[in-house]
Amino acid sequence: MAKYERHVFVCINQREPESARPSCNADGKSQLHSLLKQAVDAAGLKGSVRVNKAGCLDQCEHGPNIVIYPDAVWYGGVCAADVAEIVASHLVAGRPVERLVLPDACIHTEVCEHRPRKT
Numbered sequence: 001m002a003k004y005e006r007h008v009f010v011c012i013n014q015r016e017p018e019s020a021r022p023s024c025n026a027d028g029k030s031q032l033h034s035l036l037k038q039a040v041d042a043a044g045l046k047g048s049v050r051v052n053k054a055g056c057l058d059q060c061e062h063g064p065n066i067v068i069y070p071d072a073v074w075y076g077g078v079c080a081a082d083v084a085e086i087v088a089s090h091l092v093a094g095r096p097v098e099r100l101v102l103p104d105a106c107i108h109t110e111v112c113e114h115r116p117r118k119t
């Protein structure tokens with residue numbers, strides 16, 4: 001079997017409601033993983049794109065989040081209505097969906113304005 005060309009990691013983390021940080025799957029009902037998987041299969045990408053469930057990706061304030069490797073493209077605020085566009089544009093045509101891409105200033109940096117400050 002050939003190697004996967006891309007991996008899509010979908011955060012399905014669910015925290016307690018009183019947690020200090022939000023979670024991508026706050027109500028436990030997120031369908032992003034299954035919808036992406038279905039759309040990837042329907043696009044004929046089964047075997048070349050793998051859609052994986054992921055725990056917290058530490059971008060909680062921007063969620064729901066997914067990240068696609070090896071492209072290292074992070075998407076935030078992803079909802080079910082975005083799935084078809086992500087698959088058609090990014091995974092089929094190789095063009096990231098810019099309106100959903102998280103800015104570099106938000107990824108693993110202390111300057112992200114959305115992330116709580118450490119005290």
Ligand code: FES
Binds near residue numbers: 011013025059060061
């Ligand atoms: S809960 Fe999804 S990135 Fe942290």
Ligand SMILES: [Zn+2]
Binds near residue numbers: 105106107113114115
């Ligand atoms: Zn941010």
